[in-house]
Amino acid sequence: MRTTQEDINPKMRAFLVDWLVYVALTFRLPADTLHLAVSYVDRFLTANVISQDKLQLLGVTALIVAAKYEDGIFVHEVRRYRNVAANTYTRQQVVKMESDILKSLNFEMGSPTARTFLRRYITVCRGRDRAKAKRLEFLCSYLAELSLLDYDCIKFNPSVVAAACLFLARFTISPTARPWNLTLQRNTKYKVSDLKSCILMIRKLQLNGTYPGLKGEAIKVKYNDREVRCAFPSFLAFACVLFF
Template sequence: MAKKDVSPNMRAILVDWLVKVAEEYKLHSDTLHLSISYIDRFLSMNDLNRKKLQLLGVSSMLIALKYEKINHPPVDEFCYVTDNAYTKKEVVKMEADILKHLKFEVGGPTIMTFLGYYFTVVALEDYQIPNLKLEFLGYYLAELSLLENDCVILLLALVAASVVFLSRFTIQPKLHPWSSALQDFSSYKPADLKECVPIIHDLQLSKRRGPLVASRNKYKQHEFKCISTLASPQEIPNSFFEDVKDS
């Protein structure tokens, strides 16, 4: 993307805006993640004029809503949220272009898919962690990861594993955030997460994409237990990226 008209920073701004759109229309997190996946797949195959980036965003969200068979706002509403920068005809045409380039392959997993698997493993372990709080924190960090181009190039399962690692570290910073059960289930050792975890940690600490606060504001709400206000230690001990000792 760095060589194209659309820069990683422009993409991040689009993602931040789509978080606001998704919240305004009370869309599920899965819909947001699916929308971003269409955007990234399309951009990986096409040189897009930056003036059409927002058009790509709303059209991708429309496809995600249709794929999930959710009663979606009319196309006119998607024009409205862009301040009518695009016509209904342009949205529909972009929708068709996206589907064509994706070869109508609009299914597939997202980070949220893998998070669901990993949280099931965590729930079976007796760490006395408040699971709902942990899950909300995971959803928040997963959403933050969508902002960063460095996460896009990594496997979804690895990003999800890194989110679980960082979520557990944030809630219980003195305990090793990984376990043999998670390692066996995910096939990832702590060392495998050493590249991704710091990226998401920097996002959490606002060291990356600091001005983009849509997800932060969203998860400040009481319905998400104000999870984005939860402080995380500034440093993650290197020892936590060593092999787990438990059995």
């Protein structure tokens, strides 16, 4: 986000991302589309200054662009997306914003996200226990979406965010076992020391269940499952695996 943004701050961005989770859930869009849309928003805000009243327009249009990129067959009607924004914006405004986004991104639409790397990392952890593998994938997806809420997370490469989510998911499932090993280190190219800052940031989101001060609960609704509602392991157990 450009430091010259006068009307937009990280909390406003968090509100927008939470709302985009709701919209993506409403239209049953895959998680990859959501992550891609948020990356478009951040890349656009890095290069362009916009007013607060245009932030939702940017978000919903970024979601349309990402949906079109991910699924070129399904028709994504602007009208349907305008409805979820209470018809605040005209069709012409959405089309104009779509053009602005494409130009700002120089039509480079396929940038990798944390989801891109998570798919590859998770395959390394899949064992014979299908239930455990499914839970691991579920928690990784949940943590990755929580990471979208915090603007500070974009300072980390998507591969780092993905590895940090995997670390935390494995720790949550088996707090008495080491969540990182040489196999994961070789496949991700990261040591735990490389991930520490990102792990701590996502851990705070995990404990809060959302971004600080954010009342939106779209992610909680989407991941309303006992694996998320359960009490997380103690800080002492977490500190032992991360710092020692």
